[in-house]
Amino acid sequence: MIPPHYYLWISAILFTIGTFGVMTQRNGIKILMCIEIMLNSANINLVAFSSYMGDINGQMIVVFSIALAAAEIAVGLAILVLIYRTHKTIDLSRVGVIRRW
């Protein structure tokens, strides 16, 4: 039997990788991918607690979380395509409308 805290370990490691990616990447699509990694690691946590504690609410929350993540990435990618059309780049450090460095 796999102890439940193993899932928490792997989820923490994946969340850290996602955070590192969000902090370091400059490509907009890659930042969205790292956000997806973070969301999925949180979902692993929820499902692990739900299965080990015998409470179905955690898995229901994961269903809604998946739907929200799909909506988020649809809008995010549309915004990125729009940015590419106006700026000819998706390097977010060079999209200097608000930030000037």
Add this chain to the structure above:
Amino acid sequence: MLDVITFWIFALIITASAIGVVTSREVMHSALFLALFFIMVAVFYVLLNAEFLAAVQILVYTGGVITMIVFAVILTGGKAERKAESKAKRQITSKKLMLPACMSVIFLLLMAGIIKPPVTSSFTYTLATYPLTEFGTMMLTTYLLPFEAISLVLLVAIIGAIILAKK
């Protein structure tokens, strides 16, 4: 014992694919690593006896999100831009990575301090399995309002994405 070994093999694969998403230079490669990552998350759901969520994960993420990401990469990925970017990236790499790396390590150590293994190692765990009908009844009774709200959110997101992309 065997299931723990299986777990660590899958954990190794999922960590390697997540690192691949972050570190690979081509955006298309990281999109494919992300597909592997999503499939491995579904494998973890199967290990946790959540087969319905594993199916949803494969359908929505590997089927839908990866397709969208690949289309976005194709629409935005220019050759000239990639060359200029990689040249600029090599100059700043080591200096700019230090602070995020330190912050990530501190973050991981903080979480490692929070996660405690159970005190009694002889305790036996039981994994709960939920039938699909239970999800259906929960969705239409307890979670009726969030269910309708999420359908509205999805509709608004789709319309918003179309309006943004057609502008």
